[in-house]
Amino acid sequence: MFLEYYGFREQPFGVTPDPRFLYLSPAHREALASLYYGIESGRGFLALIAKPGMGKTTLLFHLLEKFRHNARTAFLFQTQCSSREFMRFLLAELGVESYDQDFVRMHEEFNKMLLQEARAGRRFIIVVDEAQNLDASVLETVRLLSDFETPRAKLLQIILAGQPELADKLASRHLAQLRQRVSLLNRLTPLSVDEVRRYVEHRIRVAGYSGPNIFAQDALVAIARFTEGIPRNINNFCFNVLSLSCATRQKVVNLALVEEVISDLDISQHVTEVAPSRPYDFEELATMMAGNPSQARMATAGASSSPAGNHMDSLSPAEARAYMQQLSGQLKDWQQNLDRGGARRTSVRGKHE
Numbered sequence: 001m002f003l004e005y006y007g008f009r010e011q012p013f014g015v016t017p018d019p020r021f022l023y024l025s026p027a028h029r030e031a032l033a034s035l036y037y038g039i040e041s042g043r044g045f046l047a048l049i050a051k052p053g054m055g056k057t058t059l060l061f062h063l064l065e066k067f068r069h070n071a072r073t074a075f076l077f078q079t080q081c082s083s084r085e086f087m088r089f090l091l092a093e094l095g096v097e098s099y100d101q102d103f104v105r106m107h108e109e110f111n112k113m114l115l116q117e118a119r120a121g122r123r124f125i126i127v128v129d130e131a132q133n134l135d136a137s138v139l140e141t142v143r144l145l146s147d148f149e150t151p152r153a154k155l156l157q158i159i160l161a162g163q164p165e166l167a168d169k170l171a172s173r174h175l176a177q178l179r180q181r182v183s184l185l186n187r188l189t190p191l192s193v194d195e196v197r198r199y200v201e202h203r204i205r206v207a208g209y210s211g212p213n214i215f216a217q218d219a220l221v222a223i224a225r226f227t228e229g230i231p232r233n234i235n236n237f238c239f240n241v242l243s244l245s246c247a248t249r250q251k252v253v254n255l256a257l258v259e260e261v262i263s264d265l266d267i268s269q270h271v272t273e274v275a276p277s278r279p280y281d282f283e284e285l286a287t288m289m290a291g292n293p294s295q296a297r298m299a300t301a302g303a304s305s306s307p308a309g310n311h312m313d314s315l316s317p318a319e320a321r322a323y324m325q326q327l328s329g330q331l332k333d334w335q336q337n338l339d340r341g342g343a344r345r346t347s348v349r350g351k352h353e
Contacts, residue, residue, distance in 0.1 A: 002246035009208030013235040017058035019065055021206050023199045031186040035063055043183040044146050044154045048161040050188035053232030056161050060127050071123035079133040083141040114155045125157045132162035136174055143178045190229030193221055219258045226262050
């Protein structure tokens with residue numbers, strides 16, 4: 001394990017959304033400030049859009065921590081559900097069991113909690129993560145929750161966080177009422193090469209490292225390009241390259257180590273595509289199947305309708321495999337027809353004898 005080798009107190013490149021390791025790039029800092037301001041000013045609906053692995057969940061945990069002492073909060077991530085299940089998950093997150101309650105009763109229970117928190121002078125914040133998975137009917141349920149308000153203030157602040165598909169849903173004409181209520185929409189963008197360097201250095205410092213640079217500059221550039229500046233990818237990559245450097249007893253992660261890990265992690269290099277050894281002659285196949293005229297017609301028709309005509313070498317490996325699977329099925333049918341014909345001929349001979 002490289003923790004002891006490098007003198008880390010804890011794992012610097014873990015997979016859990018620990019707010020202590022949050023690195024605030026310019027985009028992350030802007031999104032955090034915007035969300036904080038939106039809640040402080042009671043804007044109601046807020047949205048955060050980011051590709052997978054960009055650290056939006058970590059950012060949201062960090063945001064909720066800022067309101068821990070003066071707000072009631074709920075963080076929902078179970079988003080493949082019906083409206084009733086959504087309300088049940090929400091109440092469960094707030095400490096209320098509601099298995100045997102109908103939808104109206106759960107709605108009333110939630111309204112009561114909102115009023116209690118408002119009288120106590122506390123905010124009520126709901127974060128819905130992976131909101132792109134919510135069905136349109138459930139998004140409508142979320143919208144209706146925001147109707148709880150007084151003439152002077154919103155009783156509920158809702159943050160919808162999700163992948164770019166969430167933006168597509170909000171842009172749908174069927175969700176126009178919800179879109180109109182989203183007052184602030186924020187996006188997280190991938191880290192630049194320089195930000196990747198700062199990100200890596202930030203995480204190893206939080207983990208307790210205080211020595212000289214572990215990563216060579218050209219190694220960090222290669223890491224940034226391979227991971228596309230996505231924090232989750234960077235974490236996975238750095239874990240692997242530090243494990244390798246520890247195993248080879250190297251204190252500095254150089255470009256050679258990074259390239260070796262790239263070779264190991266690049267899935268595209270491990271995909272085996274088998275192409276045919278020679279162009280397949282469809283006329284030859286038709287001759288082979290001449291004992292079954294219908295199958296022969298299917299073979300020659302397949303040849304003429306294929307995207308590459310009579311030349312299999314012009315097909316991609318995937319197209320070739322799919323086409324040969326089709327022909328394999330036709331050959332099986334042809335063989336079964338031959339077997340049945342042979343069986344009938346044997347039966348007729350037996351009767352005559």
